[in-house]
Amino acid sequence: MKKALRTIELFAGTRPDGQPIVEQLPVNELESGDLQLVRSPAFAQGIASGDTVRLLPQTQEIELVRRSGNLSLRVFTKGDMAPIADALVPALEKLGGELDLHNDRMLVISIHVSCGFETIEKLMNEVLGKDPDSTWMYGNVYDPTDGSTPLNWWQDVLKPE
Template sequence: MQALQVIELFAGTRPDGQAVVEQLRVKENADNTFTLVTSPAFVQGIARGDTISKEEKSKEFNLVQRGGNLCIRVYSRDNTEALCEAITPALEKLGGDLDVETDRLLVYSIHVSCGFTAIEDVLNKAMAKFTQAAWVYGNVYDPADGTTPLNWWQAILAPE
């Protein structure tokens, strides 16, 4: 079994122009690609199970293959403890996992085959109770505009 590594990926630019870099746990593959072990909190367009490539010194990446997971980020102005207790069991019943938990952020990975409706029902019910929180998908919309669906899931969900 190969040991986990940590790589740094570019996640965006702060208002002051400084780069935001996120450290992600990965498994390095024999072909020098990396498979994400957790979904990122800030890097857009990828999720746990995706395979990426990157140059050794670069913090930019190329998506090689989708793993089929959705990345869900839940942000809160309040502490996330009660929110986590409300959402996590419901998403776990759908097959989801909590990848990142901080005082103000939760990041989940869940396979797209669970269905957008079931996932969104869980999240929207929680947001009705926790009004200081909001959720977003991290790999559903084009990072360039934030609104155009990437539609990568169609190939995964399409009957053969």
């Protein structure tokens, strides 16, 4: 059962000048005291919309309690985001994706892993593949420490019951 919507601040990295990057995220507070993310973060790594987390006392860090099965997709551009959003968002929404953030330079979209990596990557590459000023990445697929080791959490989500 959910208590109330609130905002938490998460440490999301360090700027080149050494200053911390702190991201504010809306969460639903659950009866257990755990928190459920309302949207995928733009910068904090390893989590996505719907995930249940626990805020660690005295820090701006979280402990993952349970994954929702959502992937976090992040799209960045140096150019105009409007044509990218116009092509990408409706196509991902048809697959059950949800737009979490849209600004001039960034999109964040959550989509369930059951849509399939191949389907998602094909669509992302069709829209962004020929644009040298744009790129995309997953926010919760690779280990934040090295950026390349798959976390493999989806194997449990996709297991037949």
